[in-house]
Amino acid sequence: MQLLIQCCVLWFVSPEGIEALCNDVNVNHTDVRMLIFAWKMKAEKQGYFSKDEWRRGLKCLGADTRPKLKKAIEGLDKELKVPECFEDFYSYAFQYCLTEEKQRSVDIETICELLNIVLKSEFPNQVNLLVEYLKVGKQLFKLIYVQNDYRALNMDQWRSFYRFFKEVDFHDLENYDSSQAWTVIIDNFVEWLKEKEKN
Amino acid sequence: MSSQKKRTFQIEAFKHRVVVDPKYAEKTWKVLEHAIHEIYNHNASGLSFEELYRNAYNMVLHKFGEKLYSGLVTTMTSHLKEISQSIESAQGEIFLEELNRKWIDHNKALQMIRDILMYMDRTFIPSSHKTPVHELGLNLWRDVVIHSSKTQARLRDTLLELVLRERNGEVINRGLMRNIIKMLMDLGLSVYQEDFEKHFLSVSANFYCLESQKFIETCDCGDYLKKAERRLNEEIERVSHYLDPRSEIKITNVVEKEMIDSHMHTLVHMENSGLVNMLVDDKYEDLGRMYSLFRRVPTGLTVVKDVMTAFVRDTGKQLVMDPERLRDPVDFVQRLLDLKDKYDKIINMSFTNDKTFQNALNSSFEHFINLNARSPEFISLFVDDKLRRGLKGVGEEDVEIVLDKVMMLFRYLQEKDVFEKYYKQHLAKRLLSGKTISDDAERSLIVKLKTECGYQFTSKLEGMFTDMKTSYDTMQGFYASQSDVGDSPSLVVHVLTTGSWPTQPSPQCNLPSELLGVCEKFRAYYLGTHNGRRLSWQTNMGTADLKATFGKGQKHELNVSTYQMCVLMLFNNADRLTCKEIEQATGIPLLDLKRCLQSLACVKGKNVLRKEPMSKDIAEDDTFFFNDKFTSKFFKVKIGTVVAQRESEPENLETRQRVEEDRKPQIEAAIVRIMKSRRTLDHNNIVAEVTKQLQSRFLPNPVVIKKRIESLIEREFLERDRVDRKLYRYLA
Numbered sequence: 056m057q058l059l060i061q062c063c064v065l066w067f068v069s070p071e072g073i074e075a076l077c078n079d080v081n082v083n084h085t086d087v088r089m090l091i092f093a094w095k096m097k098a099e100k101q102g103y104f105s106k107d108e109w110r111r112g113l114k115c116l117g118a119d120t121r122p123k124l125k126k127a128i129e130g131l132d133k134e135l136k137v138p139e140c141f142e143d144f145y146s147y148a149f150q151y152c153l154t155e156e157k158q159r160s161v162d163i164e165t166i167c168e169l170l171n172i173v174l175k176s177e178f179p180n181q182v183n184l185l186v187e188y189l190k191v192g193k194q195l196f197k198l199i200y201v202q203n204d205y206r207a208l209n210m211d212q213w214r215s216f217y218r219f220f221k222e223v224d225f226h227d228l229e230n231y232d233s234s235q236a237w238t239v240i241i242d243n244f245v246e247w248l249k250e251k252e253k254n
Numbered sequence: 255m256s257s258q259k260k261r262t263f264q265i266e267a268f269k270h271r272v273v274v275d276p277k278y279a280e281k282t283w284k285v286l287e288h289a290i291h292e293i294y295n296h297n298a299s300g301l302s303f304e305e306l307y308r309n310a311y312n313m314v315l316h317k318f319g320e321k322l323y324s325g326l327v328t329t330m331t332s333h334l335k336e337i338s339q340s341i342e343s344a345q346g347e348i349f350l351e352e353l354n355r356k357w358i359d360h361n362k363a364l365q366m367i368r369d370i371l372m373y374m375d376r377t378f379i380p381s382s383h384k385t386p387v388h389e390l391g392l393n394l395w396r397d398v399v400i401h402s403s404k405t406q407a408r409l410r411d412t413l414l415e416l417v418l419r420e421r422n423g424e425v426i427n428r429g430l431m432r433n434i435i436k437m438l439m440d441l442g443l444s445v446y447q448e449d450f451e452k453h454f455l456s457v458s459a460n461f462y463c464l465e466s467q468k469f470i471e472t473c474d475c476g477d478y479l480k481k482a483e484r485r486l487n488e489e490i491e492r493v494s495h496y497l498d499p500r501s502e503i504k505i506t507n508v509v510e511k512e513m514i515d516s517h518m519h520t521l522v523h524m525e526n527s528g529l530v531n532m533l534v535d536d537k538y539e540d541l542g543r544m545y546s547l548f549r550r551v552p553t554g555l556t557v558v559k560d561v562m563t564a565f566v567r568d569t570g571k572q573l574v575m576d577p578e579r580l581r582d583p584v585d586f587v588q589r590l591l592d593l594k595d596k597y598d599k600i601i602n603m604s605f606t607n608d609k610t611f612q613n614a615l616n617s618s619f620e621h622f623i624n625l626n627a628r629s630p631e632f633i634s635l636f637v638d639d640k641l642r643r644g645l646k647g648v649g650e651e652d653v654e655i656v657l658d659k660v661m662m663l664f665r666y667l668q669e670k671d672v673f674e675k676y677y678k679q680h681l682a683k684r685l686l687s688g689k690t691i692s693d694d695a696e697r698s699l700i701v702k703l704k705t706e707c708g709y710q711f712t713s714k715l716e717g718m719f720t721d722m723k724t725s726y727d728t729m730q731g732f733y734a735s736q737s738d739v740g741d742s743p744s745l746v747v748h749v750l751t752t753g754s755w756p757t758q759p760s761p762q763c764n765l766p767s768e769l770l771g772v773c774e775k776f777r778a779y780y781l782g783t784h785n786g787r788r789l790s791w792q793t794n795m796g797t798a799d800l801k802a803t804f805g806k807g808q809k810h811e812l813n814v815s816t817y818q819m820c821v822l823m824l825f826n827n828a829d830r831l832t833c834k835e836i837e838q839a840t841g842i843p844l845l846d847l848k849r850c851l852q853s854l855a856c857v858k859g860k861n862v863l864r865k866e867p868m869s870k871d872i873a874e875d876d877t878f879f880f881n882d883k884f885t886s887k888f889f890k891v892k893i894g895t896v897v898a899q900r901e902s903e904p905e906n907l908e909t910r911q912r913v914e915e916d917r918k919p920q921i922e923a924a925i926v927r928i929m930k931s932r933r934t935l936d937h938n939n940i941v942a943e944v945t946k947q948l949q950s951r952f953l954p955n956p957v958v959i960k961k962r963i964e965s966l967i968e969r970e971f972l973e974r975d976r977v978d979r980k981l982y983r984y985l986a
Binding site for chain 2: 209
């Protein structure tokens with residue numbers, strides 16, 4: 056453990072360090088498993104791991120050697136099988152993107168990337184449609200004053216995506232009830248889907 | 255007195271044996287039987303009441319009551335059989351008369367017989383539970399005479415035929431009818447009902463069914479209703495003359511059902527004469543008749559009300575959506591008022607001010623007035639027109655009436671906050687141009703709005719009035735303080751408190767040098783007495799009076815806006831100027847400048863400037879000249895336009911956006927208020943509560959409410975429950 060920490064001091068002081076770590080364990084830094092690792096560590100700041108966080112992460116993974124670490128990280132996606140865990144991780148993923156102190160929302164580009172990383176494996180079709188919608192919304196905003204301004208989304212909206220995918224069947228949108236306290240962006244998304252289906 | 259014993263008085267029984275003659279009973283009965291015969295033969299005068307009574311008494315006393323009773327029954331029955339036959343053989347018209355006569359006789363006889371047999375009636379009959387004499391007499395009459403196989407049906411048919419003849423216009427013997435009917439009633443309610451009433455009702459039903467069918471095919475709605483009413487009254491009168499009063503409700507039900515209920519929808523929707531036509535043509539009498547008739551049947555008034563409501567909604571909707579109407583806001587509102595007046599009058603004159611109709615009318619108005627999003631603006635323009643000139647010379651009471659009508663329309667508006675916005679703008683223009691006919695009328699309306707909507711609605715409006723008054727005082731003080739007025743133009747300043755007045759911020763234009771002096775003096779004066787305030791000239795809102803001399807020396811006084819004044823003053827020092835040059839010199843925003851130049855150069859009768867080229871539009875390098883040849887038959891020429899006008903489409907859009915923006919904080923405030931007191935609440939309930947709280951100002955869009963909630967979540971005033979996403983929690 057001592058050895059690992061000493062080595063890693065070089066790794067994680069900075070984003071470059073993280074990249075080096077990724078190279079070492081042969082996992083892309085945009086891979087969901089790096090994000091899961093950060094989650095396990097309860098890392099607060101994107102791109103940086105503190106010493107305590109690092110320790111916590113290693114302990115969680117039960118890894119005290121490099122090979123063990125590599126193997127553990129490779130198998131991290133299995134950690135999300137339990138729904139409560141996944142929800143926690145899902146919220147964390149958003150949190151992790153808030154870099155500024157009082158920041159409450161994340162820009163659309165990052166949201167789309169995040170959706171791809173975090174949800175695509177489970178809901179490939181839905182994620183594609185949602186990403187398409189968000190990008191279209193952003194386009195429209197540039198052209199005319201659209202009442203719905205989706206240049207950035209907040210945690211509440213982010214959480215509603217996962218719930219929506221989980222609970223609503225895309226083939227059965229007629230039963231969708233907009234008075235059911237879904238977020239407005241979801242209401243608009245459903246309308247857009249319905250229009251799309253007609254054409 | 256001696257001490258002899260006092261003897262009690264004693265009555266002793268007969269000491270001799272009283273022999274009861276075995277034939278006594280028979281003999282006595284025979285006497286009575288004979289008496290009964292005589293009575294029925296109208297020979298009662300020769301009888302001794304006392305003797306007969308005694309005989310009957312004795313029979314009962316000696317335990318021969320049974321014989322007496324059964325004898326009575328037999329005798330009476332046989333007499334009645336005779337009577338029955340005589341009635342049966344009566345021909346034609348005589349039948350009823352004979353029946354009536356015999357009935358009267360029977361009653362007289364019965365009376366006498368009862369008197370004679372009074373003792374039996376009182377003692378023997380109760381103890382042996384037999385039918386008393388009088389009742390017995392009636393029952394026998396019923397069974398033997400009325401219910402005889404020939405008479406029963408004939409009686410019924412005769413009576414019904416008479417009723418039919420009377421219905422067909424003939425005069426019948428009502429007295430006779432009354433007596434016969436009374437006879438049936440005397441015989442017992444069930445006799446009346448079974449032998450007559452039941453059949454009467456079913457025959458009447460048939461009669462009216464056929465008659466109503468015939469009328470429906472031949473009459474228009476108004477005539478039909480007249481006929482129905484007539485028939486109804488007839489029946490009521492018939493009952494009062496010769497039927498049992500309890501029959502009234504039954505027969506009227508029959509008429510109502512056959513004549514009204516069955517044909518309700520046909521009547522109401524009858525082409526060219528139905529309800530809608532009556533409404534359109536203000537047929538008060540016909541409508542009143544329809545109301546009073548339809549009121550009698552279940553759902554009758556509901557049908558009338560629904561048809562009226564649908565028609566009013568339709569009429570209103572057409573009025574409100576007609577593009578022609580939308581060009582003239584004052585006319586638009588006047589027509590709405592006329593429509594309301596029309597229907598108020600109908601409800602008053604014909605529907606006895608029925609509350610449900612009044613409510614239906616109100617809800618119809620509420621429905622279609624709000625179909626047009628510009629209604630609030632138009633109502634404000636209507637008020638503006640009235641307060642600027644329409645109510646000139648009108649008496650105080652009549653002014654109140656008009657304002658009350660306006661308030662009534664105001665109440666129907668869902669978007670009262672939009673009205674407030676326009677009202678403020680229009681009021682500002684009226685106040686600043688001094689163009690209101692009556693300060694009292696203005697204030698009266700404000701009071702009405704305050705009563706309706708609460709003080710917040712009107713506090714700013716009242717502020718505007720205060721500013722006007724204060725400005726007047728300030729001007730007095732200013733001129734008092736200026737020792738040397740000199741040649742400087744006379745200045746009238748209205749000092750407006752920001753926040754009370756509708757703000758249209760615009761950059762200050764460059765005032766002509768002639769004015770700068772006095773403006774500065776005022777500023778100095780004002781700030782001298784009001785430390786710490788900031789003054790900024792609103793050059794887009796002022797007016798000016800200019801004295802102009804034209805080519806041939808003709809003088810005119812021009813009443814213009816501040817912008818127009820700035821432009822015109824330039825021509826004191828220049829003969830020609832391009833639009834661009836004017837823009838630079840005055841600093842007026844281009845769009846406003848173009849409008850200003852148009853009003854000075856392109857309007858016939860007001861073209862104090864001349865433009866080259868002569869086109870209607872203003873281009874930047876168009877050249878302007880002072881129009882030496884200007885003429886007008888008026889000395890005072892009014893060119894400025896500070897009058898309230900119907901907004902153009904883009905202006906309207908802008909106002910609407912501002913209204914939507916203003917609503918957001920109000921919705922948020924309502925949400926926070928509600929959540930603060932409830933702590934946790936689900937989505938649908940929040941939406942309902944917010945809507946309720948804001949309904950006196952506007953109807954909030956549920957989607958907007960949702961967005962505000964999300965915004966509050968983002969700002970951490972609320973949070974969404976982790977488990978039940980429909981539940982929100984207030985975060986302290």
